[in-house]
Amino acid sequence: RKEVEQDPGPFNVPEGATVAFNCTYSNSASQSFFWYRQDCRKEPKLLMSVYSSGNEDGRFTAQLNRASQYISLLIRDSKLSDSATYLCVVKGTDSWGKLQFGAGTQVVVTP
Amino acid sequence: GAVVSQHPSWVICKSGTSVKIECRSLDFQATTMFWYRQFPKQSLMLMATSNEGSKATYEQGVEKDKFLINHASLTLSTLTVTSAHPEDSSFYICSARMGDGPQHFGDGTRLSIL
Numbered sequence: 001r002k003e004v005e006q007d008p009g010p011f012n013v014p015e016g017a018t019v020a021f022n023c024t025y026s027n028s029a030s031q032s033f034f035w036y037r038q039d040c041r042k043e044p045k046l047l048m049s050v051y052s053s054g055n056e057d058g059r060f061t062a063q064l065n066r067a068s069q070y071i072s073l074l075i076r077d078s079k080l081s082d083s084a085t086y087l088c089v090v091k092g093t094d095s096w097g098k099l100q101f102g103a104g105t106q107v108v109v110t111p
Numbered sequence: 112g113a114v115v116s117q118h119p120s121w122v123i124c125k126s127g128t129s130v131k132i133e134c135r136s137l138d139f140q141a142t143t144m145f146w147y148r149q150f151p152k153q154s155l156m157l158m159a160t161s162n163e164g165s166k167a168t169y170e171q172g173v174e175k176d177k178f179l180i181n182h183a184s185l186t187l188s189t190l191t192v193t194s195a196h197p198e199d200s201s202f203y204i205c206s207a208r209m210g211d212g213p214q215h216f217g218d219g220t221r222l223s224i225l
Contacts, residue, residue: 087154103152
């Protein structure tokens with residue numbers, strides 16, 4: 001079983017609509033979670049950290065469900081520029097704190 | 112903000128060539144550096160982790176004699192793909208971290224071996 005699993009999509013979203021997707025993780029001891037954004041042929045960029053109580057950053061809302069071991073990302077009022085692959089990332093519990101990446105969920109926002 | 116520079120951004124070379132990729136932290140001291148590889152439509156896969164001045168720790172299945180990593184200073188790590196073959200063609204990304212701080216990613220190197 002993969003450490004971090006995501007629905008690869010693509011999620012085709014009309015501009016202005018809301019889209020949400022989840023990611024599951026296997027290590028129940030994990031403490032730190034992130035959403036990264038990766039554009040085609042580019043490096044991943046941190047979108048937001050995910051906190052236990054859930055958190056919002058503008059149009060982006062992240063939630064953590066420890067009991068079911070999943071995190072979610074919701075994008076409201078989608079913009080064309082939101083088209084990207086969203087990577088779910090879990091910080092490992094090893095001494096290095098290695099990041100475990102999901103394969104990403106592709107979001108395509110259409111006019 | 113913290114900047115990590117990776118060079119070159121794109122490499123095309125013949126099979127059997129060795130290729131060196133540099134990763135520099137421009138405005139902070141990178142005590143730990145990570146090297147990842149990403150194949151199309153797949154997740155970033157960690158290849159190795161290194162602390163400055165120490166030998167790199169390789170992930171299972173990554174050949175240390177094939178992928179030579181040097182982290183000689185707090186601002187520079189290099190990855191050398193020795194005798195590269197077409198199956199080594201991939202997107203290689205480094206990241207750097209100071210202490211237990213956040214990881215900052217380089218902008219990646221696209222390696223194509225003909």
